[in-house]
Amino acid sequence: MAKQLLKLKVNGRDFEVAVEPYHTLAQVLRNELNLTGTKVGCDMGTCGCCTVHIDGKAKLSCLTLALECQGTSVHTIESLNEYQMHPLQKAFAECGGSQCGYCTPGFIMKSAELLAKNPDPTREEIKAALAGNLCRCTGFMKIYDAVEQAASELRQKTSDKPFPVRS
Amino acid sequence: MPIVSGSGQTRNNHQLNKGVWTESGAPAEAPFNVIGKRVPLKDAYRKVTGEGVYADDMKFPGMLHCRILRATTPHAKIISIDTSRAEALPGVRAVVTGRDAENRFGVLPVSQDEVAMARDKVIYNGEPVAAVAADTEEIAAEAIWLIDVKYEPLQEFLKPRDSLKEVAPELQLHEKVEKKHPNTNIHKAVDQEFGDVEAAFKEAGAIVSAEFKFDGISHGFTEPHAVIAHWDADDRLQLYTPQQVPHYTHRALAKVLELPMHQIQVIRTMVGGGFGGKSDPFQHEMIAALLSMRTRRPVKVTMDREETFLTGRGRHPTEGKLAMAFSKDGKLLALDSDVIIDGGAYGSFGVVSAYYNGVLSNGPYRIPAFRYHGKRIYSNRIPSGAMRGHGSVNPRYCTETLVDMAAVELGIDPCELRMRNFLESNTLTPFHKFRITSNGIREGLAEAMKRSDWKNKWGKLPYGHGIGVGCAWYISGSALPIHWNKLPQSTVHLKIDLDGGIAVHSLAADIGQGSDTVLAQCVAEVLGVDMDRIHVKSTTTDTAPIDLGSYSSRVTFMAGNAARAAAEEIRHKLADAAARLTGQRGEYFDFVNEELVCRSKPDVRVGFMEALHEAQADVGALIASGSYQSPPLGSTFKGSNAGLSPSYSFSAFICELKVDLETGFVQPLKVWAAHDCGKALNPLSVExxxxxxxxxxxxxxxxxxxxxxxxxxLNANFLDYKIPTPFDTPEIEVIIVESHDPEGPFGAKECGEGALAPVIPAIGNAIYDAVGVRMFEVPMTPDRILKAIEKKQREGK
Structure with missing residues (x-):
């Protein structure tokens, strides 16, 4: 099988990449585009470390073939730290929601999707949204704290909309 | 989160005010600058932005990719390995097998029983047999299937008891086995007896005993194993590896590759979780190094999740019979235990595990008569090793269950029975002479009882709803180094140049537990400066002084003490400089908020930078070295070194849960977790x-x-190996008990491991409270619980 040309937007920039048909989005992001913030923990959709946004929806990039993303707009953890740190990133650091840090980008991307849809989630709603993400370090408590802190900060900022939902 | 003051020590003046400052009559309770504050991890911002670099994130020009061929059978002679077809595949740059590295290695000097790749025989399904370095990962993956290995099956040892039998030499998994049991597959046997155990059981008012069984478990860290080796143009090996213990890898590489240590630099990348699973020197590190030396190019190994499971080193599968004797009034009289732990294919930390499974039962209760027979066996299963709570967790479940059974038999509240038997603070255990300094377990248990409303719940909740308790203790760093030498266990170097940035050099590995942050706090506290000034350099063996690394819960205690000692040396120099500048010789200077304040004349003060530049006059950058070495401890009998630690943490947990009577499914509702960590240097991290x-x-x-x-x-993946999800995880109320250890840095003890063990018996005992069955097999899966309930109902009829 020959490589095929994949055209997509990643973090707002247009890319044209030659990819193998069997390459996953995670592989292309990490190996071809050097966006190594997206982590691969299990390669079979069980840990959520590789979560990115495809057209605004949180998806597992290890279960997504790169060529499925033809013409889409992908956002990775690196996109949240443009010009200023995203409140979720700040909150995960400040609340102790990140220990070893390997699952953190996935948790943050999944949480960002949640807060875009639901700016004021209950703890149960946060649990439900994050149920597919695995953290082995924190026992989740400090992750919930972080999402709640970020949600509250984002709600206060909605008037000037510094963090629009990107698609 | 609540913080409870524990009994034990008052904070010692000399800790903060050593040397000249002790003469100044400094108050005992200096208000702390950064100690005790909720400080985010130093590297947290790199982690949340994705900027943090883990091994698999690294790329080098010309880098090759490696795949490892693994054994497909648990025990077999290797008749032949034919690599010719793999070598002929375009894009393959090198193929190595066990013949390319003869020297054995292993984390313990007494168990050097691993080889880079299997040589004459394979001893577990998944053992590395050969490896390929190729231009791409795809080519490497294709090439390993072109390697033809012919096996001749051997009798397999898959049940621990089979390994106890005498066998012919070719069926011994390793040449060196326990001397007391030659011709077997017993790796290590420990037999200890102290006090009159027989008499204790004879005069007992209550005897409880049971047979227990534990399945093996895995660390389940989220970052799969990965490593990059680069034999560079200067003929030096650079090894980038997520290691908990770079120093042991450094030693093992030197041995296997037959290089002087200084020709190797080990560079710790960010570590995506360890929990003991990244603390052995590993075969894949040796393989990457061999391939890089062969090709003179950087070689990367990144394992998939299945390979990561197969690399193993998780908690030992354990089975054993334990018995405890109590007097009528609930005094613990004796503990008798006999266990077999399944070490799997290699020695790893196993000799230590064999001791820990017995000796770490000598707390948190005073045990006046103690007998332990422990055997660690080799088997054809994946290697077991050190995992969080190493060696203490499974026996802790057994003893805590037995204490609970005794409470029922004696008609005493389980918490009360525990209170009657706790070790005191400032005492030695009777036989092993473990030195108990501060001990806040009574305060912890009392607080957990109060918060959980224990008195109104235990024995009073409706059927299917229960509450249980479990207590534990753990070492704050092993007092004995693995490699016997005269070096300190931790050394920390400081360097402060003109810019005022403070570089902290240490080889203590930050594996996400926050050790860099704790070292920075220890330095910032002594020097009274902002955390932003401190830059912890803890990754490279060329620049960092040796630290024995992140295992046995030793870093905060030992490296923390070393960091404090180094900072105190700098503090002397700065205080002298301030005295020179102000003419206040012989006066005490407080170091607060980046200023040096004369204590008797508070309006006489010098800025940190001003004092620094004065101190640097004629000498340039200030440098200092601090170190920590455990004091002589313990007893003199053979094996008495195991379990020694300068200090011990204590914990008391209570868990409330519900058992679904139809499915056997357990839903924990809440855990109250009281842990005595001495002074909580960073409560955010402690929690x-x-x-x-x-x-x-x-x-x-x-x-x-x-x-x-x-x-x-069968279940080498996160779908079938079930780690609790957010829905399975109840609310956890942490109760920090601060007991102020006299020797720990600023009074600190460990908190990273000891808090694991008590959860499991708290759950088991809560299940008993809920449905009246004792669980003797762990994990307590729904089918096992249902079976136990059914058995009880049958017996009831």
């Missing part, structure tokens, strides 16, 4: 460690098990 320990303990208690069929691991 994180305790919450994480509870979560991990919960997994072992209810869902996690390594399952095998015919020696093959």
């Amino acid at each position: 994180g460690q305790i919450e994480g320990s509870v979560h991990m303990g919960l997994g072992q208690a209810l869902t996690e098990q390594l399952r095998y069929r015919n020696g093959q691991l």
Whole structure:
């Protein structure tokens, strides 16, 4: 099988990449585009470390073939730290929601999707949204704290909309 | 989170005010600058932005990719390995087999029983046999299937008891086995007896005993194993590896590759979780190094999740019979235990595990008569090793269950029975002479009882709803170094140049537990400066002084003390400079908020930078070295070194849960986790460690098990190896008990491991309270619980 040309937007920039048909989005992001913030923990959709946004929806990039993303707009953890740190990133650091840090980008991307849809989630709603993400370090408590802190900060900022939902 | 003051020590003046400052009559309770504050991890911002660099994130020009061929059978002679077809595949640059590295290695000097790749025989399904370096990962993956290995099957040792039998030499998994049991597959046997155990059982008012069984479990860290080796143009090996213990890898590489240590630099990348699973020197590190030396190009190994499971080193599968004797009034009289732990294919930390499974039962209760027979065996299963709470967790479940059974038999509240038997602070255990300094377990248990409303719940909740308690203790760093030498266990170097930035050099590995942050706090506290000034350089063996690394819960205690000592040396120099500048010789200077303040004349003060530049006059950058070495401890009998630590943490947990009577499914409702960590240097991290320990303990208690069929691991993935999800994890209320250890840095003890063990018995005892059955098999899966309930109902009729 020959490589095929994949055209997509990643973090707002247009890319044209030659990819193998069997390459996953995670592989292309990490190996071809050097966006190594997206982590691969299990390669079979069980840990959520590789979560990115495809057209605004949180998806597992290890279960997504790169060529499925033809013409889409992908956002990775690196996109949240443009010009200023995203409140979720700040909150995960400040609340102790990140220990070893390997699952953190996935948790943050999944949480960002949640807060875009639901700016004021209950703890149960946060649990439900994050149920597919695995953290082995924190026992989740400090992750919930972080999402709640970020949600509250984002709600206060909605008037000037510094963090629009990107698609 | 509540912080409870524990009994024990008042903070010692000399800790903060050593040397000239002790003469100044400094107050005992200096208000702390950064100690005790909720400080985010130094590297947290790199982690949340994705900027943090883990091994698999690194790329080098010309880098090759490696795949490892693994054994497909648990025990077999290797008749032949034909690599010619793999070597002929375009893009393959090198193929190596066990013949390319003859020297054995292993984390313990007494168990040098690993080889880079299997040579004459394979001893577990998944053992590395050969490896390929190729231009791409795809080519490497294709090439390993072109390697032809012919095996001749040998008798397999898959049940621990089979390994106790005498066998012919060719059926011994390793040449060196326990001297007391030659011709077997017993790796290490420990037999200890102290006090009159027989008499204690004869005069006992209550005797409780049971047979227990534990499945093996895995660390389940989220970052799969990965390593990059680069034999560079200067003929030096650069090894980038997520290691908990770069120093032991450094030693093992030197041995296997037959290079002087200084020709190797080990560079720790960010570590995506360890929990003991990244503390052995590993075969894949040797393989990457061999391939890089062969090709003179950087070689990367990145394992998939299945290979990461197969690399193993998780908690030992354990079975054993334990008995305890109590007097009528609830005094613990004796503990008698006999256990077999399944070490799997290699020695790893196993000699230590064999001791720990017995000796770490000598707390948190005073045990006046003690007998332990422990055997660690070799088997054809994946290697066991050190995992969070190393060696203490499974026996802790047994003893805590037995204490609970005794409470029922004696008609005493389980918490009360525990209170009657706790070790005191400032005491030695009777036989092993473990030095108990501060001990806040009574305050912890009392607080957990109060917060959980224990008195109104235990024995009073409706059927299917229960509450249980579990207590534990753990070492704050092993007092004995693995390699016997005269070096300190931790050394920390400081360098402060003109810019005022403070570089802290240490080889203590930050594996997410926050050790860099704690070292920075220790330095910032002594020098009274902002955390932003401190830059911890803890990754490279060329620049960092040796530290024995992140295992046995030793870093905060030992490296923290070393960092403090180094900072105090700098503090002397700065105080002298301030005295020179102000003419206030012989006066005490407080170091607060980046200023040096004369204590008797508070309006006489010097800025930190001003004092620094004065101190640097004629000498340039200030440098200092601090170190920590455990004091002589313990007894003199053979094996008495195991379990020694300068200090011990204590914990008391209570868990409330519900059991679904139809499905046997356990839903924990809440865990109250009281842990005595001495002074909590960073409460944010302490809570994180305790919450994480509870979560991990919960997994072992209810869902996690390594399952095998015919020696093959069946569930080497996160779908079938079930780690608790957010829905399985109850609310955790952390109760930090601060007991102020006299020797720990600023009074600190450990908190990263000890908090795991008590969760499991708290759950088991709560299940008993809920449905009246004792669980003797862990994990307590729904089918096991239902079976126990059914058995009880049958027997009831």
